[in-house]
Amino acid sequence: xxxxxxxxxxxxxxxxxxxxxxxxxxxxxxxxxxxxxxxxxxxxxxxxxxxxxxxxxxxxxxxxxxxxxxxxxxxxxxxxxxxxxx
Numbered sequence: 001x002x003x004x005x006x007x008x009x010x011x012x013x014x015x016x017x018x019x020x021x022x023x024x025x026x027x028x029x030x031x032x033x034x035x036x037x038x039x040x041x042x043x044x045x046x047x048x049x050x051x052x053x054x055x056x057x058x059x060x061x062x063x064x065x066x067x068x069x070x071x072x073x074x075x076x077x078x079x080x081x082x083x084x085x086x
Contacts, residue, residue: 007079007080007081008081010069011054013069013072013075014057014069016075016078017043017046017059017072017075020075020076021043024042026040026041027041027043027061027076028040028075029067029072030075031073032072032083033067039061041065042062043059043061044060044061045059045060047060054069055068055070056070
């Protein structure tokens with residue numbers, strides 16, 4: 001049986017990513033940039049979103065890749081509820 005974990009909000013996702021950043025732990029991601037793309041690495045920097053749109057917060061990996069919070073479909077095996085059936 002395939003059992004997956006999901007998070008329901010961008011706030012939950014942000015907390016997961018901020019914890020990985022604080023603990024200097026690697027993130028394995030599925031990111032939706034016009035199609036699902038795999039990314040992996042340590043989060044090197046977090047740039048807060050301008051205004052009140054948390055989904056536009058930008059995360060930078062040590063290898064130079066970057067993504068916004070809203071683009072993340074999954075992190076370390078936990079899926080955003082919209083992508084849960086991927």
